[in-house]
Amino acid sequence: xxxxxxxxxxxxxxxxxxFNAPRLIDRIFFWLTVALAVSVGLILLWxxxxxxxxxxxxxxxxxxxxLFSQVWNPVEDAYGALPQIYGTIVSSIVALLFAIPxxxxxxxxxxxxxxxxxxxxxxxxVIELLAAIPSxxxxxxxxxxxxxxxxxxxxxxxxxxxxxxxxxxxxxxRQLFATALxxxxxxxxxxxxISRDSLVSTPPELRQGAYGLGATRWETLTRVLVPSALSGIxxxxxxxxxxxxxxxxxxxxxxxxxxxxSASLFAPASTISALIANQFGEASGLQRSALFxxxxxxxxxxxxxxxxxxxxxxxxxxVE
Amino acid sequence: MTNPSxxxxxxxxxxxxxVVIRTENVSVYYGAFQAVRNVYLDIPKNKVVAFIxxxxxxxxxxxxxxxxxxxxxxxxxxxxxxxxQGIDLYDPKVDPVEVRRRIGMVFQRPNPFxxxxxxxxxxxxxxxxxxxxxxxxxxxxxxxxALWEEVKDKLKQxxxxxxxxxxxxxxxxxTIAIEPEVILMDEPCSALDPISTLRVEDLMHDLKQRxxxxxxxxxxxxxxxxxxxxxxxxxxxxxxxxxxxxxxxYDRTEHIFNAPKEQATQDYVSGRFG
Ligand SMILES: Nc1ncnc2c1ncn2[C@@H]1O[C@H](COP(=O)(O)OP(=O)(O)OP(=O)(O)O)[C@@H](O)[C@H]1O
Ligand SMILES: [Mg+2]
Numbered sequence: 001x002x003x004x005x006x007x008x009x010x011x012x013x014x015x016x017x018x019f020n021a022p023r024l025i026d027r028i029f030f031w032l033t034v035a036l037a038v039s040v041g042l043i044l045l046w047x048x049x050x051x052x053x054x055x056x057x058x059x060x061x062x063x064x065x066x067l068f069s070q071v072w073n074p075v076e077d078a079y080g081a082l083p084q085i086y087g088t089i090v091s092s093i094v095a096l097l098f099a100i101p102x103x104x105x106x107x108x109x110x111x112x113x114x115x116x117x118x119x120x121x122x123x124x125x126v127i128e129l130l131a132a133i134p135s136x137x138x139x140x141x142x143x144x145x146x147x148x149x150x151x152x153x154x155x156x157x158x159x160x161x162x163x164x165x166x167x168x169x170x171x172x173x174r175q176l177f178a179t180a181l182x183x184x185x186x187x188x189x190x191x192x193x194i195s196r197d198s199l200v201s202t203p204p205e206l207r208q209g210a211y212g213l214g215a216t217r218w219e220t221l222t223r224v225l226v227p228s229a230l231s232g233i234x235x236x237x238x239x240x241x242x243x244x245x246x247x248x249x250x251x252x253x254x255x256x257x258x259x260x261x262s263a264s265l266f267a268p269a270s271t272i273s274a275l276i277a278n279q280f281g282e283a284s285g286l287q288r289s290a291l292f293x294x295x296x297x298x299x300x301x302x303x304x305x306x307x308x309x310x311x312x313x314x315x316x317x318x319v320e
Numbered sequence: 321m322t323n324p325s326x327x328x329x330x331x332x333x334x335x336x337x338x339v340v341i342r343t344e345n346v347s348v349y350y351g352a353f354q355a356v357r358n359v360y361l362d363i364p365k366n367k368v369v370a371f372i373x374x375x376x377x378x379x380x381x382x383x384x385x386x387x388x389x390x391x392x393x394x395x396x397x398x399x400x401x402x403x404x405q406g407i408d409l410y411d412p413k414v415d416p417v418e419v420r421r422r423i424g425m426v427f428q429r430p431n432p433f434x435x436x437x438x439x440x441x442x443x444x445x446x447x448x449x450x451x452x453x454x455x456x457x458x459x460x461x462x463x464x465x466a467l468w469e470e471v472k473d474k475l476k477q478x479x480x481x482x483x484x485x486x487x488x489x490x491x492x493x494x495t496i497a498i499e500p501e502v503i504l505m506d507e508p509c510s511a512l513d514p515i516s517t518l519r520v521e522d523l524m525h526d527l528k529q530r531x532x533x534x535x536x537x538x539x540x541x542x543x544x545x546x547x548x549x550x551x552x553x554x555x556x557x558x559x560x561x562x563x564x565x566x567x568x569x570y571d572r573t574e575h576i577f578n579a580p581k582e583q584a585t586q587d588y589v590s591g592r593f594g
Contacts, residue, residue: 113394205431209491212389213444213498214421223443228434 051299055292066293072259072275074283079290081297086261087176087269088298091251092244094180094265095187100237102184103191107233108221110192111199124196131189139253142182147173147254150181154266169264174256177265182250187240194239198232199225231313238309242302248273272298338365340502340532341386346400348381348390355381357564358400361551363502368524368533370543370573373553373588378565379536380428382553383504385409386534387423388416404502421448424500428507430487432479432494437462437471440479440490444498457497465493466523485516492523496531503527505535509542521546540589543573550576552585 052059058066062079069080106127110120154171161167171177202225210220226233256268257278272294283291341363348356356378363369371379381390388409390396402409409419432440441458450457458475462468467489471482479490488508495503505524509517517539524533524546537543543550551570555563569576569585580586 203431205427205429206433208389208392208425208427209431209433210443210447211392212387212420212425212427213447213494214417214424215444215447216417219447223447224433 048299051292051296055289055296057286058289058293061286062290062293066290067297070259070261074287077286079287079293081272081290081294083259083261083270084272084275084294085297087255088245088271088273088301090265091176091180091183091255091269091271092241094177095183095244096237096241098181098184099187099191099240103188103236103240104195104226104233106188107192107195107199108226110196111225112217112221124193127189127192130185131193133186135186135247135249136253138182138186139250142178142250142254146182147175147178150178154178158266165263166265169262169267171266172256172268174254174268175266176255176269179251179254179269179271180265182254183244183247186247186250187243190240190243191233191236194236195229195233198229198236201232202228234312235309238305238312241305245302245305246273246298247271248277252277339363340365340405341534342401342403343382344401344403346382346385346398346402348378348385349395349397349399350393351395353562354558354564357558357566359567361567361570363532363534364549365532366528366530367548368528368535368546370547370550371534371536371553372538372540372543372550373565373568374555375538376563376565377553377555379553380506381565383425383506383534383536386502386504387420387425389420389425391416421498422500423502423504424495424498425504426488426491426495426506426508428510430484430491430511432482432487432490434478434480436476437479437482437490438475441494441497444494448498450498461493461497462490464496464523464527465489466519467493483516485512485519488512488516488520489523492520496527500531502532502534505533507536507538510538517542540577540591544577547573549573552576552580552582552588554584554588 058079062069066079066081067085068082069078070082071078071080072083073079110124115123151171151173154177158167158169158171206224206228207220210224215224251271252274255271255274257270257274258268259270260267262269276291276295279287280291339362343359343361343363346356346359347354359382371383373379381396384390385398385402386404386409390398398410404419404423407414433443435443438458441461442454445454445457459468459472462471467486470486471477471490474481479487482490488511492503492508509520512520521542524535527533535543535546549570550573552568553565554568555565558564569580569582571581575581576585577589580589
């Protein structure tokens with residue numbers, strides 16, 4: 001090593017030891033970030049641990065059978081989560097069944113220049129407002145307006161398709177299907193906003209490339225733009241699913257809180273969060289513990305959805 | 321300076337063979353802004369035609385008129401007449417999708433679809449209703465674009481996993497796959513290294529047997545190496561101060577580079593421009 005490089009190194013070392021305000025701020029900022037990140041992790045651990053420990057008596061008592069039992073009897077202290085698990089999953093899936101085609105369709109529509117910008121911007125704004133409506137408002141609207149509004153239609157479906165298991169009961173005024181529809185409306189803005197963003201941010205070169213090969217607008221959309229925005233679209237769906245799974249207020253108000261698994265979507269049902277919201281006030285002892293067990297199940301479900309979303313998004317980013 | 325609205329006489333001398341595309345008094349506007357003014361230019365069959373000229377003189381704009389890609393830009397408007405094999409491209413009865421199937425395009429930045437190499441090529445063929453053996457078409461197109469040897473073992477991999485030069489050849493391959501009659505290339509080598517550039521140029525010599533090629537390039541050597549005919553475009557401030565592009569001179573490539581008629585061309589090709 002030549003002397004000049006040595007002295008150069010020395011000055012480097014010296015300067016790093018000198019007091020230096022910007023660097024100090026850098027350090028403080030760094031540790032602050034670390035502290036915040038760690039504390040978020042700790043809070044997550046704390047919540048999980050509390051759930052586990054309070055749920056523990058119920059876990060010890062009912063074990064895995066809790067997931068398959070339809071009993072909810074505070075008098076005899078016998079509890080099971082099957083109706084809630086079923087109701088949570090089915091209401092979310094039915095909601096997605098409606099929200100995905102509608103949401104992705106609207107997102108595609110808004111991402112194309114079918115309409116002049118002057119009209120598009122207010123539409124996009126209104127859709128975002130939809131996300132800002134509190135869920136209790138959705139619940140009230142559902143009870144007093146939406147369910148009475150769709151009930152005749154559901155009656156007609158029951159009349160014609162009553163032989164199908166999903167429609168095999170007289171439509172009740174509190175029921176799973178109507179709840180799922182309201183959930184669909186609630187999660188629609190999530191799907192639309194994120195899908196639209198990912199469609200809009202596909203590179204314009206892709207569109208030009210597809211058009212340049214003689215693809216129609218429809219072919220370009222369905223075979224190039226939507227696939228290339230797919231990871232964002234799937235992300236939006238997973239986020240929406242997460243919201244539907246955990247939605248409490250609207251579900252508690254609309255679903256009827258029946259503790260039975262019925263194949264018919266027109267029958268009252270229950271969801272995990274609705275059950276918890278309804279019973280938490282007066283629960284104690286093993287009942288409270290069972291509610292925590294249910295909460296734990298819900299948390300695991302949403303966790304799985306999130307992990308699945310990560311996997312799917314990564315898969316598509318690699319292969320597609 | 322030439323008066324841009326008079327028709328350059330060299331056009332007629334240069335082009336005596338079969339004309340595929342005829343450009344008659346074409347002006348292109350973006351809103352009120354006139355980007356290209358009064359271009360007359362004929363593209364002969366099975367030739368390579370180069371468009372050269374300073375940035376912003378409307379080369380890409382004119383090129384995009386030939387496959388109606390300007391339709392994508394709401395403000396763009398084309399005046400004058402462009403005929404392709406005698407058919408007016410801007411006739412309301414003409415389907416722009418059909419035009420683009422006959423007149424393919426390769427872009428400045430390689431833009432493979434985020435799909436597998438195989439699907440990149442199959443896409444164009446499928447939307448064009450190709451019913452034959454897809455594997456065979458993919459191989460033939462990749463061979464045609466001198467890419468087959470490099471990718472034959474990884475056809476299922478994403479087109480985006482290729483290098484820039486390979487991506488551009490993939491884009492050429494997918495354009496060949498739809499068997500157009502004309503291929504438009506907008507600075508196809510500007511993102512490529514010299515080796516890839518030479519490969520693409522070699523390719524153009526081969527492709528010329530089957531296709532008519534119009535290439536926009538900023539690379540003088542490239543124009544002189546690949547083009548049979550060269551059009552030099554320039555931009556000039558018009559009334560109101562906005563700059564419009566126009567065709568200064570269009571002739572056999574060797575004339576443009578060795579004995580141009582216009583001083584502006586001479587200045588540009590000898591690097592004394594601006
Ligand atoms: N989409 C557009 N909207 C409005 N003006 C445009 C648009 N595209 C190009 N222009 C304008 O038209 C003129 C010609 O642009 P064009 O891209 O055709 O030039 P070019 O000769 O291809 O330049 P370069 O060599 O830099 O690619 C420029 O003044 C440009 O600003
Ligand atoms: Mg250009």
